[in-house]
Amino acid sequence: MEHRMRGEMAVPGWARRTAERVAETHGGGPHVVVTGISPSGNIHNLREVLVAEAVANALKERGSEVRFVFHADTIDPLRKIAPGIPKEYERYMGHSLSHIPDPEGCHASYADHFLVPFEESLREMEMDIEVLRSHELYENGVYTEVTRESLENTAELRRILKEVSGREMAEDWSPYQPRAASGSLTGNRVVENLPDENGVVFVDREGNEGVADYSKGEGKLGWRVELAARWKALGVTFEPFGKDHTSRGGSTDTADRMSREVFHYPVPGRYEYEWNYIKGQGAMSSSKGIVLLPKDLLRIMPPDALRRMFLGRDPARAIELDLGGGFPRFMDEYRAEAGEPPVPFLHLVTVAQTAGGNTEAAAGMLSRGGYEEEANDPEKLALDLHYARNWAEEWAPEPLRLRVLDEEESTDAAAGLDDEQRAYLAEVAGKLEPDMEGESVQDMLYTTAVERGLKPKKAFGALYTVLLGKKSGPKAGPFVAGLPEDIVRERLSV
């Protein structure tokens, strides 16, 4: 069986149309597709990155050369303390994330603490993307020219901000935020530009004067200006935006005008995406501690399934992702489209939980169930079982979760059974033979119950009680046949 390779997914229509518009306004390339959000680990990030990836692929499909960039705002000042971060970090307020130590000491900086896991997720997604850290861009002089340009056009930028937002701007406003000796980017006042030295003279909170060299990353442009400046500095031709940025008076509104009127750079193509929500959890919010990493979701599905799930039919629409009860159906549809063997995901879930880590046993169960193809591909089977098992443990509704009780638990659970049920279990235990097929086990279980005048529901209920501690479970015959015989016999002897 030939499986579709990663990254070769069909380019969706909305992405192709977007690429077409980008090509009309920005030519045949080379194109620079940028996606950039703060490295806070919010799952919305993923949708933005995937939208950008789809458009980048659509541009490539048109024959253009594409540079695909993830831009991380590592130089940005810390402005709120995330849950779980020590209170002492209050003292780093206003400092660059790249200049603050990792609260857990595991990475080079506070910024990397959040960014590195996200980078790992991008790698796991097998994404062909280049990660740029903004503090490095500043330090390497990538922003030197646009910063000089911004400073020269301070009055013009200030006027645009005032017009678009309708707010009064401080008389001494500057597009540049120098870093004070204290490390803080905020609360400093630029008093003089030194274009010949790539610098500004500023006065900090305490009234001390200092000089910042903007060719060396000793400060940064204010957010709204930086956005437009980045387009020019990196030659951006496309960037997606969430709806929080694109409203009137929003950041794209100001950046668009700055780009055209100050930097004389054509506004990059754009796609406005809606957000995605996780059913039962509400909006993902890093400040509320509701954080879901791509990594977490790659535990239950392959990268291309994640792409499909997060992009939906049209990323301009909000979607509520159902990772609970609706997930098996999603997987079945995805697998059908991808041309994978048609084993129902729910079946894999049962098999995975029954067979534990034993791929051979699982293959046997699948084979007996008529799923030869899946059973004969151990590598793929192991991966699918991994997804199914993780889903069962982390997302599945309670009725689908299975765990064979240990001896003690089983004895406790059996306390509620009556004599008829115990006698039934004892008889069944005696009739079980090694190498019985699921079907004959099922037949034996049923026939025995009927012969004893025991209602099937009561009989099967007893079986599930001692094996799983529940009143119901997966189809009993195949399930029991898949378990080691001695364990079954032991649990039935109560």
Added chain:
RNA sequence: GGGCCGCUAGCUCAAUUGGCAGAGCAAGAGACUCUUAAUCUCUAGGUUCCAGGUUCGAGUCCUGGGCGGCUCACCA
């Protein structure tokens, strides 16, 4: 107030850039001597929020309206 999105079967949603309105679940009927969130077969279920417009043809495009959700303030 501005912006974006949604409104299609009882429920959750599809409808491939204008071409016979579909699926899953729920409901009803039947089948299986085999428990289940059962399975299989069949049935029913619709003024696509409203009013106009464009078109040979509109769930889809345009205008106006209604209801609901989200989002926006130099904070990146």
